[in-house]
Amino acid sequence: MNSVRLFITLLLAFITMNSPGQDLLDQLRASSNNDPRPVIGTFKGTRIINGQSIETRGKGNLEVIISHRFGRINSGSYNLFGLDDANVRLGLEYSILDRLTIGLGRNSLNKVYDSYIKGRILQQKTKGSPVSITWVSDFSIYTLKRPELPMTFERRLRYVHQALVARKFNSILSIQFMPSYVHRNLVPTAQEGNDLFALGMAAKVSLSKRVGLTGEYYYRFGSDLPGYNSLGLGIEIETGGHVFQLQFTNSNEMTPSGFIPSTTGNFFDGDIHFGFNISRSFQVGK
Amino acid sequence: MKKSILFIFFWLHAYYGTCQVLQSENGYVRFFSSALIEDITAENHQAKALFNPETNEAVFLIPIADFEFNKKLMKEHFNENYMESDKYPEAYFKGTISGYQDGATRSDAIAEGEMMIHGVKNKVRIPGEIVRQNNALLLKAVFQVALEDYDIEIPKLMFQKIAEEVEVTIQFEFQNPSL
Numbered sequence: 001m002n003s004v005r006l007f008i009t010l011l012l013a014f015i016t017m018n019s020p021g022q023d024l025l026d027q028l029r030a031s032s033n034n035d036p037r038p039v040i041g042t043f044k045g046t047r048i049i050n051g052q053s054i055e056t057r058g059k060g061n062l063e064v065i066i067s068h069r070f071g072r073i074n075s076g077s078y079n080l081f082g083l084d085d086a087n088v089r090l091g092l093e094y095s096i097l098d099r100l101t102i103g104l105g106r107n108s109l110n111k112v113y114d115s116y117i118k119g120r121i122l123q124q125k126t127k128g129s130p131v132s133i134t135w136v137s138d139f140s141i142y143t144l145k146r147p148e149l150p151m152t153f154e155r156r157l158r159y160v161h162q163a164l165v166a167r168k169f170n171s172i173l174s175i176q177f178m179p180s181y182v183h184r185n186l187v188p189t190a191q192e193g194n195d196l197f198a199l200g201m202a203a204k205v206s207l208s209k210r211v212g213l214t215g216e217y218y219y220r221f222g223s224d225l226p227g228y229n230s231l232g233l234g235i236e237i238e239t240g241g242h243v244f245q246l247q248f249t250n251s252n253e254m255t256p257s258g259f260i261p262s263t264t265g266n267f268f269d270g271d272i273h274f275g276f277n278i279s280r281s282f283q284v285g286k
Numbered sequence: 287m288k289k290s291i292l293f294i295f296f297w298l299h300a301y302y303g304t305c306q307v308l309q310s311e312n313g314y315v316r317f318f319s320s321a322l323i324e325d326i327t328a329e330n331h332q333a334k335a336l337f338n339p340e341t342n343e344a345v346f347l348i349p350i351a352d353f354e355f356n357k358k359l360m361k362e363h364f365n366e367n368y369m370e371s372d373k374y375p376e377a378y379f380k381g382t383i384s385g386y387q388d389g390a391t392r393s394d395a396i397a398e399g400e401m402m403i404h405g406v407k408n409k410v411r412i413p414g415e416i417v418r419q420n421n422a423l424l425l426k427a428v429f430q431v432a433l434e435d436y437d438i439e440i441p442k443l444m445f446q447k448i449a450e451e452v453e454v455t456i457q458f459e460f461q462n463p464s465l
Contacts, residue, residue: 024307024336024338024343024345024380025345025347025380028335028336028345028347029347029376031309031334032332032334032349037351040361040362040365041362041365057359058357058358058359059358061357061358061359098358170372171366171373209366209439210367210441238367240363281359
């Protein structure tokens with residue numbers, strides 16, 4: 001009985017002892033702070049395919065984004081599977097603060113000028129907030145000459161507001177949801193409303209540290225909607241400051257006021273546009 | 287019998303309590319990498335260390351995610367692409383520091399042991415110095431780390447070339463009231 005007690009006492013003594021020979025490292029680990037850290041790198045780019053990701057760059061960062069969408073792949077070899085046609089968006093975005101970015105762009109299709117303000121409302125943390133939320137308000141002007149219509153300046157304006165909600169589950173998988181509201185002062189057909197609600201869904205699956213697969217889909221709410229929901233599948237490659245995104249999408253336009261309501265291609269009929277976004281980051285401000 | 291058991295318990299505690307282990311709470315670690323377009327520097331103030339001057343045992347623990355860069359994107363690339371800090375959240379050194387002379391204001395010291403970075407362990411021997419300042423011991427070292435030794439990949443397809451060796455500076459202050 002006593003020997004059992006003695007044994008237990010010795011055991012307890014050794015367990016409770018702050019013995020230096022035993023793992024000092026574990027002692028340090030136990031005392032290190034476990035403060036929550038922000039979860040970074042949910043997406044590689046500030047775009048996923050056509051739409052925005054929750055990412056905002058650091059303060060003073062200027063991002064140059066050049067995007068192309070070629071013609072439809074099913075237009076055949078005569079048209080080199082769409083490569084004969086291309087529409088281009090030239091874009092610039094500047095981060096005023098770590099959490100606030102403004103952007104400008106010009107699209108060759110319909111000669112649309114777009115601008116947006118993007119702000120990070122919530123940052124995903126290792127402990128605490130499970131998601132990141134970024135708000136985007138997009139404002140664009142359709143400047144194509146339409147002499148057949150009484151076009152006023154107001155009729156050329158379009159607005160989109162989106163709440164982007166994303167979670168990075170691990171280094172492989174990130175998922176984002178994009179409840180969106182689109183308002184167009186002028187719609188192409190009488191059956192369409194000026195207001196449209198849509199829910200976007202996107203995901204990124206990393207294949208390696210710098211290469212990932214992406215997907216993006218916008219579901220539009222409403223009946224008798226013309227055209228199709230926007231769908232895109234892509235691959236992205238990041239090379240330290242550059243992000244190359246190559247994608248296949250049924251959308252021709254690259255601004256949310258365009259691709260959310262006005263996608264005309266049927267993806268599953270082969271109305272697919274090959275395209276790319278190339279972005280480059282420059283640190284211009286402090 | 288009860289008393290003697292209690293005595294053993296406390297004696298063991300008291301005995302080990304005399305082995306004085308010094309702790310450093312806000313150690314400083316900096317690395318510097320010269321690159322073609324611009325040099326890369328990052329600083330970490332969250333490193334911790336324990337040092338036992340009697341047995342020469344020392345451990346250093348550095349949380350990777352606490353390295354701060356002047357560019358947000360650099361921090362992201364460092365954590366995501368190079369250090370994979372979600373898989374390997376810490377770097378450590380575990381071993382001995384010899385050469386410390388009791389009472390000397392400055393002694394050359396050598397750290398010998400195992401360094402783990404990016405999940406890879408290597409035997410290392412790092413010269414440094416220990417300076418006595420008021421009631422503290424200041425431990426300093428500057429050394430080179432070859433990225434290849436720790437399987438940290440430098441991709442070929444990079445816009446910004448990164449040096450194969452980085453210079454690491456460490457500075458730890460151990461408060462020691464008995465000095």
